[in-house]
Amino acid sequence: MKLFVIFLFYFFSLSLPSYSKRCNLKDEKVLLKIKLALNNPYHLASWIPDTECCNWYCVDCDPSTNRINALTIFQGNISGQIPAEVGDLPFLEILIFRHLTNVTGEIPSAIAKLSNLRMVRLSWTNLTGPVPSFFSQLKALTYLDLSFNQLSGSIPPSLSLLPNLAALHMDRNRLTGTIPESFGAFTGSSPPDLFLSHNQLTGSVPKSLGSLNFSRIDFSRNTLEGDISFLFGRNKTLEDADFSRILFEFDISKLEFPESLDTLDLNHNRLKGSVPEALTALENLQQFNISYNRLCGQIPVGGKLQSFTYTEYFHNRCLCGSPLPAC
Numbered sequence: 591m592k593l594f595v596i597f598l599f600y601f602f603s604l605s606l607p608s609y610s611k612r613c614n615l616k617d618e619k620v621l622l623k624i625k626l627a628l629n630n631p632y633h634l635a636s637w638i639p640d641t642e643c644c645n646w647y648c649v650d651c652d653p654s655t656n657r658i659n660a661l662t663i664f665q666g667n668i669s670g671q672i673p674a675e676v677g678d679l680p681f682l683e684i685l686i687f688r689h690l691t692n693v694t695g696e697i698p699s700a701i702a703k704l705s706n707l708r709m710v711r712l713s714w715t716n717l718t719g720p721v722p723s724f725f726s727q728l729k730a731l732t733y734l735d736l737s738f739n740q741l742s743g744s745i746p747p748s749l750s751l752l753p754n755l756a757a758l759h760m761d762r763n764r765l766t767g768t769i770p771e772s773f774g775a776f777t778g779s780s781p782p783d784l785f786l787s788h789n790q791l792t793g794s795v796p797k798s799l800g801s802l803n804f805s806r807i808d809f810s811r812n813t814l815e816g817d818i819s820f821l822f823g824r825n826k827t828l829e830d831a832d833f834s835r836i837l838f839e840f841d842i843s844k845l846e847f848p849e850s851l852d853t854l855d856l857n858h859n860r861l862k863g864s865v866p867e868a869l870t871a872l873e874n875l876q877q878f879n880i881s882y883n884r885l886c887g888q889i890p891v892g893g894k895l896q897s898f899t900y901t902e903y904f905h906n907r908c909l910c911g912s913p914l915p916a917c
């Protein structure tokens with residue numbers, strides 16, 4: 591009988607944890623502080639104390655540690671700044687604040703503490719201030735998206751120290767200064783896709799970028815200048831390149847291209863020379879636009895070049911031949 595009571599006691603004490611919460615109490619406390627800092631929005635109504643926080647809306651727990659590893663706040667009626675308390679979720683791998691036009695203020699420096707972050711998306715918000723250089727310390731980052739904000743200042747050169755970065759989205763901000771020279775020195779197995787369009791970047795594109803095999807580059811709608819012929823070449827791996835509405839000025843007649851090229855937009859620049867013959871060899875070319883430049887001569891016949899319409903060639907100095915009128 592005594593033994594049985596002891597057995598019962600052990601049975602209950604051992605099984606107790608399965609009735610308790612998975613949710614880590616420290617994480618729960620931090621999440622409740624975040625909710626308070628955001629003025630208890632309706633969007634986070636499921637964040638109720640002493641309920642299972644791993645099941646709360648907008649969060650995920652790592653199944654092995656039961657720690658909060660993702661905070662994804664998307665399209666809610668949320669106003670205020672990104673709370674510094676997000677920095678107190680040490681297991682966070684994914685941090686997303688997206689499509690929240692009333693989220694303002696600067697990117698909090700507390701994010702620098704989150705060394706496990708793999709994906710950061712703070713986009714379609716109204717964040718202001720600089721792009722913090724602390725992102726370069728978050729070595730696990732593969733994806734950094736700060737697009738569609740009102741960020742200003744220059745691009746931190748130290749971002750090239752991120753060894754695993756696969757994509758960098760900083761488009762649609764108010765960034766100034768030049769593209770860092772260091773962006774030709776990303777150390778990962780392949781350099782990140784670069785989306786820097788719709789900013790106020792100036793100067794010429796550093797030659798160093800020619801030594802890497804980029805797949806996607808969008809520099810459109812900036813006031814960059816000069817020659818970018820070093821970004822092209824048969825040996826490159828470029829697939830998607832948007833260099834429209836910039837002030838690039840160079841002769842494109844002798845450019846060569848990788849077979850992988852699928853999109854090439856060069857409209858609204860100051861390009862000189864003629865349409866390169868090498869374009870006729872590109873079987874994968876789906877989108878192409880060289881309108882509004884200073885090109886001359888006959889459009890080469892072959893490949894996909896005649897499958898585009900006259901709007902992809904018009905407004906040049908003296909281009910002629912199909913699909914434009916005959917020479």
Ligand SMILES: *[C@@H]1O[C@H](CO)[C@@H](O)[C@H](O)[C@H]1NC(C)=O
Nearest residue numbers: 665666667668669690691692
């Ligand atoms: C943003 O804030 C304004 C003013 O408080 C409010 O009218 C609007 O509904 C909010 N919008 C969203 C999407 O949160």
Ligand SMILES: *[C@@H]1O[C@H](CO)[C@@H](O)[C@H](O)[C@H]1NC(C)=O
Nearest residue numbers: 629631632666667668669692
């Ligand atoms: C957002 O919340 C504010 C105040 O809580 C309210 O006035 C506004 O109507 C809400 N907007 C939307 C789009 O729900």
Ligand SMILES: *[C@@H]1O[C@H](CO)[C@@H](O)[C@H](O)[C@H]1NC(C)=O
Nearest residue numbers: 690691692693694715716738
């Ligand atoms: C946020 O951005 C939207 C569109 O980008 C704009 O209409 C709105 O006025 C901005 N709100 C604030 C508070 O800056």
Ligand SMILES: *[C@@H]1O[C@H](CO)[C@@H](O)[C@H](O)[C@H]1NC(C)=O
Nearest residue numbers: 779801802803824825826827
């Ligand atoms: C770029 O890719 C080509 C193959 O397309 C390869 O021969 C070359 O070594 C690569 N260069 C770099 C810097 O990785």
Ligand SMILES: *[C@@H]1O[C@H](CO)[C@@H](O)[C@H](O)[C@H]1NC(C)=O
Nearest residue numbers: 822823824825826845846847
């Ligand atoms: C392409 O790379 C090969 C070897 O890596 C080199 O011999 C050749 O000159 C390069 N061609 C061009 C056009 O860069």
Ligand SMILES: *[C@@H]1O[C@H](CO)[C@@H](O)[C@H](O)[C@H]1NC(C)=O
Nearest residue numbers: 857858879881882899901902
């Ligand atoms: C090419 O670019 C020009 C200038 O932006 C634009 O007017 C035209 O519609 C574009 N053509 C196509 C097919 O997108």
